[in-house]
Amino acid sequence: MKDTSALYGTARASSLDIEGVTLRAGAVRVIRELSLTVAPGEVVALVGPNGSGKSTLLRSIYRVLRPDTGQVRVDGRDAWGLSAREHARTVAAVVQDAGIEGDLTVREVVAMGRTPYKRLLDGDTAEDETLLAQALSLVSASHLRDRPFTHLSGGERQRVLIARALTQQPALLVLDEPTNHLDIRHQLDILALLRRLPATALLALHDLNLAAVFCDRMYVLADGHIAAGGTPADVLTPAMISEVYGVASEVAVHPRTGAPQVTFLPAE
């Protein structure tokens, strides 16, 4: 098992409380009076149909979209009241469009994660190099270190962006479809890594069966509100899947993993 001790030698995990949050994107009210909690160290999935508001909700946690009403609290403190540096030392995000252009190398992209720990013009220290190397190793991307980021495949980029988030040493990781573009081995590796890290994680996921195996709890978003929440066994029922996704299914307990396993049935 790969070493996480440099990044997480001292275990860090934040609580997240979202209370009565309403969010607008443009003129549209996307999230209405939504509340959810994630306890320190939990891995919680946010699932739901396209357009249900998952990405929008995550944006309010990594401070791109300020709530109209309600509060996002990290360790009991208003996330929007923290200094930018303090917030970035606590919360790291992995998003779909990271907006990285130009000819930055993978190493330079991952090193951005150290910014909240530096003053202007500070160079990288030996400790930074150790953290970068460990983060790249954890996502199986050490061999990509000196390649231009924009030359990478979609799955390689995704892993590098996860490495960048890890070098922030976040106590809360917010991830928007982190398994997007990844082949099955890397999907399993990344989700197992999130489970193993001491940090708290909230991740938007489409794959209900992966959520069932790797997440402590899940919230189902539908049309900007929470339609269901609880353990995968509580949440993943044919009735919920039919109501929220309009798809027929059967749910069994997998004999090896003990997790619920959904089989989707084609429309008749």
Ligand SMILES: Nc1ncnc2c1ncn2[C@@H]1O[C@H](COP(=O)(O)OP(=O)(O)OP(=O)(O)O)[C@@H](O)[C@H]1O
């Ligand atoms: N800037 C914007 N202006 C107007 N509407 C927006 C904007 N951003 C998002 N929306 C709308 O908000 C709704 C929720 O979008 P969001 O991206 O949060 O959904 P999602 O659950 O992450 O979807 P997906 O599974 O497709 O990634 C969608 O109907 C979307 O069209």
